[in-house]
Amino acid sequence: MNDVTRVLLLPLLVIALGASGCGSDDRPVTDLAGPPLHAREHRQSTQDATPRPHHTHRAAPGRPTGHRTTRPKLAPLPTLRRESAAGHLLDAERMPALADGVAWTVVDEGPEATERVGACQKTSLESIGALDAVRRTFTVPGEAGDRASSTGAVQVVARFADDKSAWRAHEVLRSWRDDCEQRLDFPRKEVGPLETVPVRVGTGDNYRTVYGPRSAERGTTAGLGIVRSGSYLSVVEITTAVDDYPAGRDPARVAVRRIARTFG
Numbered sequence: 001m002n003d004v005t006r007v008l009l010l011p012l013l014v015i016a017l018g019a020s021g022c023g024s025d026d027r028p029v030t031d032l033a034g035p036p037l038h039a040r041e042h043r044q045s046t047q048d049a050t051p052r053p054h055h056t057h058r059a060a061p062g063r064p065t066g067h068r069t070t071r072p073k074l075a076p077l078p079t080l081r082r083e084s085a086a087g088h089l090l091d092a093e094r095m096p097a098l099a100d101g102v103a104w105t106v107v108d109e110g111p112e113a114t115e116r117v118g119a120c121q122k123t124s125l126e127s128i129g130a131l132d133a134v135r136r137t138f139t140v141p142g143e144a145g146d147r148a149s150s151t152g153a154v155q156v157v158a159r160f161a162d163d164k165s166a167w168r169a170h171e172v173l174r175s176w177r178d179d180c181e182q183r184l185d186f187p188r189k190e191v192g193p194l195e196t197v198p199v200r201v202g203t204g205d206n207y208r209t210v211y212g213p214r215s216a217e218r219g220t221t222a223g224l225g226i227v228r229s230g231s232y233l234s235v236v237e238i239t240t241a242v243d244d245y246p247a248g249r250d251p252a253r254v255a256v257r258r259i260a261r262t263f264g
Helices: 003-024 037-049 146-150 163-178 251-261
Strands: 105-111 132-139 152-159 188-191 203-212 220-229 232-241
Touching: 146 232, 152 251, 163 203, 163 220, 163 232, 203 251, 220 251, 232 251
Parallel strands: none
Antiparallel strands: 105 132, 132 152, 152 232, 188 203, 203 220, 220 232
């Protein structure tokens, strides 16, 4: 082989050796900037296919969640029925008669007057704490002269703030009886003992008073009864001439029992 031929073949030999060296290594070419392109594409497709967890927002305890709770409407309370004091006043037919065939008739009715009820009473019931009080006055038709002025009946029903207030007023009425005889400004005056009247509802008691001039024919006998039930207090008085008040029975005690029945 001459020199010309070597010069021409040498470049061809170098090219052939370079091509054969590159083809003998079958490992992938490493990308210094990151994983191979086909690896990045596979990872990206895997991330896209993997479902991401769903985060649920929970409201902090004690804070509103944004939903308004509708509360049920409450039914209105029923109106309480207040008992009327006038409902415990006796009718003329229920007021005990002084004698057979002698009936009462109502002559006046309205708020309690400032005048006292009973010879031993000092003031009205409203003056000792009653919230309100009603009064009914009775008489016997056909009476004339002195008998007309001494024969009659009156009942007062008072309502107090509560049971204890009514009890206190009842104690005041009893204390008025205790010193009544010393206060009566009459030549003749007798105050009988306070007696308990058995009643179905509440508490009842009564006593009798005789007062007036020394002449028995001109004096007055008054039977007074007291009824207390709950926050109510009732006073009833029946008066006659001294000799006309029944001896075998006490109309005031009968009136106490009948008034107590109006409370239940």
